[in-house]
Amino acid sequence: MSADSVRPGAEVDAYCTSCKADRRHRIIAVVGTTPKKVECLSCKGHHLFRQTEAQKAAKAAHKRASKSEVGTTPRLGRSAPSAPKRRTEEDLVALWEKAIAGRAFDSFKPYRITIPLVKGDLIRHTKFGEGVVAEVVDANKCEILFKDGVKMLAHSIQA
Numbered sequence: 164m165s166a167d168s169v170r171p172g173a174e175v176d177a178y179c180t181s182c183k184a185d186r187r188h189r190i191i192a193v194v195g196t197t198p199k200k201v202e203c204l205s206c207k208g209h210h211l212f213r214q215t216e217a218q219k220a221a222k223a224a225h226k227r228a229s230k231s232e233v234g235t236t237p238r239l240g241r242s243a244p245s246a247p248k249r250r251t252e253e254d255l256v257a258l259w260e261k262a263i264a265g266r267a268f269d270s271f272k273p274y275r276i277t278i279p280l281v282k283g284d285l286i287r288h289t290k291f292g293e294g295v296v297a298e299v300v301d302a303n304k305c306e307i308l309f310k311d312g313v314k315m316l317a318h319s320i321q322a
């Protein structure tokens with residue numbers, strides 16, 4: 164179901180609570196991209212949108228397929244070091260791009276092990292390129308998200 168087809172007046176397949184069967188319905192109200200209230204074209208009854216059995220099955224199948232990603236949406240700075248790392252490469256690249264996109268050249272500090280870093284700092288590493296501090300692990304270690312992944316680097320090391 165494309166978002167475009169979900170709008171008041173459009174027709175969808177839905178389970179009719181009056182007919183007790185899957186019927187063609189006209190959408191009356193939409194919340195977000197989901198039909199909220201529908202009118203059954205068979206019995207003309209108005210009721211809350213309910214998925215057909217087929218839609219439910221498809222959704223369940225999709226949920227199973229993408230289960231490994233559910234609940235692991237990467238959020239900068241929220242990753243506990245002990246949490247299992249289930250973020251995919253694509254997620255990290257997207258996260259990195261979001262953090263780096265549109266930043267001025269001079270918002271990046273040249274990375275040196277001596278400089279103290281805090282979460283969210285933008286740095287430029289001679290080897291790994293531009294990165295963002297994802298997590299300060301301890302006084303001398305931090306995780307930095309680079310385009311090719313998270314690296315554990317030293318910081319605040321007094322020479």
Ligand SMILES: [Zn+2]
Pocket residue numbers: 179180181182183186203204205206207208
């Ligand atoms: Zn009906």
